[in-house]
Amino acid sequence: MTEQINSFPQVLTLAGTDSGGGAGIMADLKTMQARHVFGTAVVVAVTAQNTLGVQDSLMIPQEMIDAQCASLADDFNIKACKTGMLGDAKHVHYIAKNLQKYDFGPLVVDPVMVAKGGATLLTDDAIQTVIDELLPLATVVTPNLVEAKRIVGHEIKTADEVKAAAKEIQQLGVKNVIIKGGHMTASKQESADYFLFADQTDLWLSAPRINTNRTHGTGDTLSSCLAAELAKGIDMKQAVRTAKAYVQAAIENTIQVGHGHGPLNHWAYGEEENAKI
Ligand SMILES: Nc1ncnc2c1ncn2[C@@H]1O[C@H](COP(=O)(O)OP(=O)(O)O)[C@@H](O)[C@H]1O
Numbered sequence: 001m002t003e004q005i006n007s008f009p010q011v012l013t014l015a016g017t018d019s020g021g022g023a024g025i026m027a028d029l030k031t032m033q034a035r036h037v038f039g040t041a042v043v044v045a046v047t048a049q050n051t052l053g054v055q056d057s058l059m060i061p062q063e064m065i066d067a068q069c070a071s072l073a074d075d076f077n078i079k080a081c082k083t084g085m086l087g088d089a090k091h092v093h094y095i096a097k098n099l100q101k102y103d104f105g106p107l108v109v110d111p112v113m114v115a116k117g118g119a120t121l122l123t124d125d126a127i128q129t130v131i132d133e134l135l136p137l138a139t140v141v142t143p144n145l146v147e148a149k150r151i152v153g154h155e156i157k158t159a160d161e162v163k164a165a166a167k168e169i170q171q172l173g174v175k176n177v178i179i180k181g182g183h184m185t186a187s188k189q190e191s192a193d194y195f196l197f198a199d200q201t202d203l204w205l206s207a208p209r210i211n212t213n214r215t216h217g218t219g220d221t222l223s224s225c226l227a228a229e230l231a232k233g234i235d236m237k238q239a240v241r242t243a244k245a246y247v248q249a250a251i252e253n254t255i256q257v258g259h260g261h262g263p264l265n266h267w268a269y270g271e272e273e274n275a276k277i
């Protein structure tokens with residue numbers, strides 16, 4: 001009986017808010033809703049943001065972060081979680097401590113560093129704290145090309161270098177590594193992501209590159225979809241296919257909102273569709 005109570009898949013995002021609704025916690029919750037899991041959130045930062053950029057931000061005090069995590073741990077049965085914007089080294093540390101204290105299931109680390117509009121969402125010195133404290137806790141880490149370069153500390157240009165970088169990141173203690181291809185603009189035809197799994201198998205997943213600047217929140221959408229699938233008990237290899245297909249449909253079926261880097265269409269991925277990519 002008690003097992004039935006609280007058994008619906010529940011997912012947690014620990015990240016920053018986007019008042020413009022396209023990225024951060026807002027994108028995460030929309031994605032989770034569309035993927036039929038119950039989304040919860042620990043607010044680490046608040047941003048005043050729209051599709052034109054980030055106008056202001058505020059970091060949440062440690063006590064309030066701890067209180068939010070305790071509230072969730074007391075009542076919910078969180079089956080997977082993800083991190084997004086964490087702001088600075090201190091906040092990376094607070095989040096890592098809470099993730100060690102409570103069992104929130106498999107952890108997807110989206111090492112968000114810079115917004116599409118150019119705003120800094122993670123201070124430079126915090127990258128080392130992510131490497132030291134967060135990556136060893138992660139089930140999967142999902143850097144874009146720029147973030148992957150910052151983590152390994154050198155250039156990544158060719159496909160072989162992407163593969164080598166994923167291996168380097170895995171050796172930092174993460175089981176599964178995804179290097180996202182949105183910023184690999186050498187190919188105008190496709191956007192290919194590289195996946196290196198815990199069992200050492202790997203995979204490139206490619207989809208047609210959409211010629212648009214309406215890509216605000218693509219990374220959040222991919223990582224929260226992945227967390228949603230993992231919360232349902234879907235295995236990692238199927239979960240990444242669904243996440244890639246979900247984000248592709250959300251970019252492809254554009255909606256006209258805002259004047260800059262527009263948001264995605266989070267309900268585009270059809271209910272009847274299974275991962276096709
Ligand atoms: N223009 C695009 N067309 C198709 N897929 C894209 C495009 N831009 C990004 N993607 C996809 O969106 C996902 C997020 O990638 P990326 O934009 O690199 O992450 P981030 O938002 O963290 O910078 C990846 O699966 C990537 O391949």
Ligand SMILES: Cc1ncc(COP(=O)(O)O)c(N)n1
Nearest residue numbers: 016017023024115116216217
């Ligand atoms: C609160 C928050 N979290 C994450 C992003 C990254 O999204 P993007 O790189 O698409 O701007 C963002 N802009 N704001």
